[in-house]
Amino acid sequence: MSRVTLALRSPTSRRLLTSLAAMAVVALMTGPSGSATQPMVGPTGSFGEHVSIFGLFPGPRWLLFFLFALVMWGIWTFWLRRGTSLRAAASTLATPPKRAFAHRPVRWVFYVALIGVGVVFPHLVTSQYWQSVMVEQIAVFVLLALGLNVVVGFAGLLDLGFVAFYAIGAYATAWVTGSLPTPAPFGVHLNPFFAIPVAIALVMVAGVLLGTPTLRLRGDYLAIVTLGFGEIITIFANNLYGITGGSYGSGGVTGKHGIPHFSINLGPIHYRWTLNPVPYYYLILVFVVIFIVAFSLLEHSRVGRAWTAIREDEVAAESVGINPLKYKVMAFAIGAASAGFAGVMTAAQSIFIFPATFTLQVSINILALVIFGGMGSIAGVAVGAMVIQTGSMYLLHSPPSGYQPADLYMYLGALLMVTMIFRPMGLIPSRRRRREIVLTEAGEGHMNEVLSGENP
């Protein structure tokens, strides 16, 4: 081997090359976008465009990112040195003290305070934009993420078509309230409150129908089949003009009336939700709390333990009398329930629904919330959903130069990959999951089927 190749293979120069490559990718990601007439503007502009370098002097972008790469290389090299305080400080930050939290009263005070913050919060946010974002993009996605967490986090099944359940919930609401081109059941137009049980029942049935045949399959096949299922639901919603209104949305070509808002008419109490997002916020908040309580009870119940057992070693679980298919279908149906409920909320709140709201990208978005927050950790998933959705809505609201709304999925994809590589247990790991990952990586358990070299 020549001296040059040896030099390139030394760890230091490898780190330098990796830093350069990483920063080149970041330069592309943050650079200008190409167009039909000028498809090369993206790559050339990303490196050639002139910017202010650290606010000091003007220069081309490549110089800026070259400097970034050098900084990254420096930090990386420093990080790997033994005995530096950098690493110790980071690991202290990453593991917060858990002692106080083990006391039950402390925990309860924390939960009550959290709900208090949740109640006061909309009054601290005065911007109209952020109030509606809180409902449509944050609260609804917290619900969706909680549901997908049951499937991916608790049962360890990768569902890439989760948006289908969300869509079914929303379309069921439009159907029950008589807002679809197809007539409502029994010809009565109901208040969306009645849509909640109907939608949840429908999505759970859909979950069982989809799950019973497909959940026998291995994990990777399941992912593809659910992906196709999500696509098919969108294709149907887009093309069945007589039933769903097709691509025109729930109004259809003829312009059916919109989906009514929630209302309460109980004896002396009359209340009607309106376009104002704050009352919707409180309605969803109540259900988020209900779902969180229900799912965490479920996690620590017999069912939750069965899910963990199946996730960790399906064969062992089966040999101690757990029926894997039954519990997997259950996870599918229960997870779907919360997506169906989110669908009801979206439908009632947005008056008309369109197939374009329920694309595959939404499934990936929800998956990113769950993975980033921490698979199997309810707190993690909720926090992850809030952080990512706030971030993406901030980017939409005040985009930095060169950012287009569609770029979001590029960042979410990168986030999925980076999380899996550097912190597979997510932002706030569940204790069970962390232990599991550590054990598997130490070579225990049977989750590792990749490159085992044996025929299945």
Next chain:
Amino acid sequence: MGAFGHFLVSHFATLRLEFWGLLVGGVANGLIYGMVAVGYTLVYGVLRLINFAHSEIVMTGGFTSYFVLRGVIGTSIPNGWATVGILVVGMVAGGVSGAVMAMLVERVAYRPLRRRRAPQLAYLISAIGASYFLFNLAGKEFGRVLLSVPQPYVNHPIFSVFGAPVQLYYLVIVIASAAMLLGADQFVGRTRLGRGLRAVAQDSETASLLGVDVNRTIALTFALGGALGGIGGFLLGLGTGVVYTMGFVPALKAFTAAVLGGIGNLRGAMIGGLLLGVVESLSIAFVQPAYIDVVAFGILVLVLLVRPTGILGERLGRAA
């Protein structure tokens, strides 16, 4: 005769009229599916996992050959040997870029996980992330619109099969993909590197004890599958143009083809691809175009439920 009987009769009449035309189109599509399916089947054979990012390798091949063709082809449409030369250049560009991208995906999205012996779920998520990242990055860089690829020939019918005209484009697909599939088959079955690949697929530990470099073999597997996927991307782009989402549907169908033929089985992937292409094409006589993708997906679900090992069965690691 009921309404359904009438439906069948009228549609079979359509089918009889259109049969040869649909068959020609189906074979051409099927060969492309087969080429892309080879990538899934090889990676599955060696790593026991589905490379979710394979669709983006198809996309990479399509875009690279688009830029190369744009540079090579001038204002006038080439003919004769110039056409052949340009097609070869386009295939090489698609194949090389596909192979490079596949190796990059392996290096970035899979190897860190393999080093840590991560659970299977982690690979799937990381690969989906890679796929989303790549195609949205392409959308950002080159615009989110369909770009039509400059044509290296005038696409006129050159001969006919039972009255159905066969266009030059279809002939190009058939020759190119048949050559590539045969080449891949011979490579895996006969060469030293192919033997190493099969050895790792059978039993990676023993193979590494016997001196096969497992990491290099895995990279080779990705490169080989990526080259065929990239050429598939070139052929697809030639017909329908290139766009950042172009890989998704063909790759989903190629995966169906791989499962249909028996995943891990190289010849199975080719047969599965042809069969899927033909069945899908003939179904045009019966369903509206909007639901064609539903047909392919229905076939996938049916195969997975009825015969998950596919037509030829999973033959991991044995000679093609």
